Amino acid sequence: xxxxxxxxxxxxxxxxxxxxxxxxxxxxxxxxxxxxxxxxxxxxxxxxxxxxxxxxxxxxxxxxxxxxxxxxxxxxxxxxxxxxxxxxxxxxxxxxxxxxxxxxxxxxxxxxxxxxxxxxxxxxxxxxxxxxxxxxxxxxxxxxxxxxxxxxxxxxxxxxxxxxxxxxxxxxxxxxxxxxxxxxxxxxxxxxxxxxxxxxxxxxxxxxxxxxxxxxxxxxxxxxxxxxxxxxxxxxxxxxxxxxxxxxxxxxxxxxxxxxxxxxxxxxxxxxxxxxxxxxxxxxxxxxxxxxxxxxxxxxxxxxxxxxxxxxxxxxxxxxxxxxxxxxxxxxxxxx
Numbered sequence: 001x002x003x004x005x006x007x008x009x010x011x012x013x014x015x016x017x018x019x020x021x022x023x024x025x026x027x028x029x030x031x032x033x034x035x036x037x038x039x040x041x042x043x044x045x046x047x048x049x050x051x052x053x054x055x056x057x058x059x060x061x062x063x064x065x066x067x068x069x070x071x072x073x074x075x076x077x078x079x080x081x082x083x084x085x086x087x088x089x090x091x092x093x094x095x096x097x098x099x100x101x102x103x104x105x106x107x108x109x110x111x112x113x114x115x116x117x118x119x120x121x122x123x124x125x126x127x128x129x130x131x132x133x134x135x136x137x138x139x140x141x142x143x144x145x146x147x148x149x150x151x152x153x154x155x156x157x158x159x160x161x162x163x164x165x166x167x168x169x170x171x172x173x174x175x176x177x178x179x180x181x182x183x184x185x186x187x188x189x190x191x192x193x194x195x196x197x198x199x200x201x202x203x204x205x206x207x208x209x210x211x212x213x214x215x216x217x218x219x220x221x222x223x224x225x226x227x228x229x230x231x232x233x234x235x236x237x238x239x240x241x242x243x244x245x246x247x248x249x250x251x252x253x254x255x256x257x258x259x260x261x262x263x264x265x266x267x268x269x270x271x272x273x274x275x276x277x278x279x280x281x282x283x284x285x286x287x288x289x290x291x292x293x294x295x296x297x298x299x300x301x302x303x304x305x306x307x308x309x310x311x312x313x314x315x316x317x318x319x320x321x322x323x324x325x326x327x328x329x330x331x332x333x334x335x336x
Contacts, residue, residue, distance in 0.1 A: 015129040015166045017059050025057040028108065030071040039068060060168050063110055072110040075216050083209060083218040085237035089260070090253040091224035094243040094284035094313060096123045099221040101313075107169045111216040114162065116205070117175035118147055118233055119223040125174040129166040138163070143178035150208045151182040151229060152189070153201070158208040171215075179229075186228045201228060202268055206236035231264060238277050243284040243313070246293040251300060254281070279307065286312035 026033045066072035075081065084102075086095040099115065106113050117124045125141065132138040138145075145163075149155045161173045186201050209218060220233045234240065244254045268274070281304065283297050301308050 017167055020057045020059070020062060022057065025062050025065070028062050028110075029065045029069055031065070031069055035069075036065065039065060059108065063169070066110050073216070074110075074112075080238065081209070081212075081215055081218055082239065083220065083237045084239045084241060085220040085222060085233040086241050086243060087222050087230060087233060087257075087261075088242050088244065088254065089224060089226050089230065089257050090250060093224070093245060093250060093253075094282075095119075095224070096127075096221050098241060098243045098282060098284065098313065099124055099219050100127050103170055103219055104167070106217055106219075107167050111169065112214060113167075113170045114212070114215040114218045115165075115170065115172040116147060116218065116220045116233075117173060118179075118229040119175055119221055120146075120177050120180045121223070122175035122177070124221045125172065128170070128172060130172060130174060131164045131166075133160075133163070141174045141176040143176055143181065145174055146176035146179040147173055147205070147229070148176065148179035148182045150204055151179070151201070151232060152185045153204060156204065156208050156211070158212050162212070183228055200268075200272055202231045202235045203272060205229075205232040209236055226260060231268070234261065234265075235268070235274050238275065240277060240279040241282050241309075242279070243282045245285040245315075246283050246290075246296040246300070246312070248296065251296060281308045283308065283312035285315035287315050 020028065022033050022036060026036050029036065063072060086099050088095055096119065103113050103115055115124060115128075122141070130138050143149070145161065147161065150158060150161070158173065162171050163174060165172050190201065205220075220237065222230045222233045242254060242257070244250050265274070281300075283300075286297065287293050297308075297312065
């Protein structure tokens with residue numbers, strides 16, 4: 001694993017967010033290049049001549065200029081935080097890829113994003129450089145660093161678990177292999193003691209998130225399993241995205257997942273009604289060159305209509321390499 005990390009990591013071993021040329025920065029800020037030059041000092045980077053001279057503008061600069069221009073998107077204090085959960089009990093459906101890329105997109109647009117990695121395998125966690133509370137890079141995580149204590153009810157304090165990533169506006173609650181233990185612990189607790197009033201296990205993530213402020217959007221990556229964590233993710237979410245490749249075996253699994261989720265929802269809402277939420281299916285790993293996938297996608301749209309997101313996620317080697325941590329390049333510039 002160490003050899004693979006060296007092979008795919010940047011030359012200095014540190015992941016960085018790509019920079020933006022003046023025209024890109026102007027588009028993101030919503031102003032002209034001339035306006036950027038006139039307001040260069042407002043980026044907070046006075047003295048760095050290359051900022052607007054065609055070389056590189058950092059995301060922090062873009063956000064500072066957005067703040068000045070009044071174009072940075074931000075939810076109002078009275079608006080609830082949007083919590084989007086990527087759910088599917090089948091592995092290989094692109095849940096982590098969807099979460100990873102969506103987080104990058106939202107961060108570039110100026111949103112403050114919190115990631116919660118509910119998959120003990122930790123693929124999403126491994127795609128970021130993470131800094132612990134002591135300001136040191138951290139690659140290995142244990143039970144106390146993960147969502148495990150929240151799931152088992154040991155604590156409802158999520159804030160101490162939130163760590164910074166190499167993206168200035170993306171934070172994360174990392175995953176740890178130890179959090180597999182939470183599933184067994186919840187099952188044993190429920191069998192022995194039942195559920196005490198106000199401590200329903202399926203609301204623990206929801207309650208923890210309700211006490212965290214400062215984020216516009218929370219993205220949850222779930223494990224590829226029928227799990228207590230998946231149920232928690234559903235109950236905490238304001239929106240559900242179900243990534244599904246346009247292959248027969250994956251569409252069959254998606255159908256079974258929907259049936260399972262429906263049964264659980266009916267049972268849980270008899271005790272505690274959940275908030276209103278929306279659900280969409282995302283065709284993932286889509287290949288326009290595959291007649292079979294095109295056919296399967298069209299048949300699915302005929303039956304499910306607007307439940308399927310308009311644009312599929314294309315399957316490509318570039319996406320796989322990017323999510324896997326490979327330092328790609330674009331016109332000679334680093335790409336996150």
